[in-house]
Amino acid sequence: xxxxxxxxxxxxxxxxxxxxxxTEEELRTVLADHLAKKHKVKAPNETLLAHLVASATRTGxxxxx
Numbered sequence: 274x275x276x277x278x279x280x281x282x283x284x285x286x287x288x289x290x291x292x293x294x295x296t297e298e299e300l301r302t303v304l305a306d307h308l309a310k311k312h313k314v315k316a317p318n319e320t321l322l323a324h325l326v327a328s329a330t331r332t333g334x335x336x337x338x
Contacts, residue, residue: 276300278329285312297326 275295280288290307294300304325308314314321 274331274333276326276329276331278304278325280307282330283325283328288312300326300329 275293276297276299278292278294278300280286280290288311290311292300292303292307294303301322304322305317308317308321
């Protein structure tokens with residue numbers, strides 16, 4: 274499964290950031306870095322990251338166990 278995220282879809286319509294990540298952990302890391310660099314959010318809390326992850330589109334299928 275991969276995650277596709279855009280700031281515009283999450284509500285920051287003036288930001289053109291689009292991210293594709295292989296895992297939720299990777300998405301969280303990339304988002305935290307982007308928030309710090311572009312939105313001046315130095316330490317995003319769990320509530321903010323959970324909201325952003327929830328707004329991401331999941332593509333593909335779950336890996337077999």
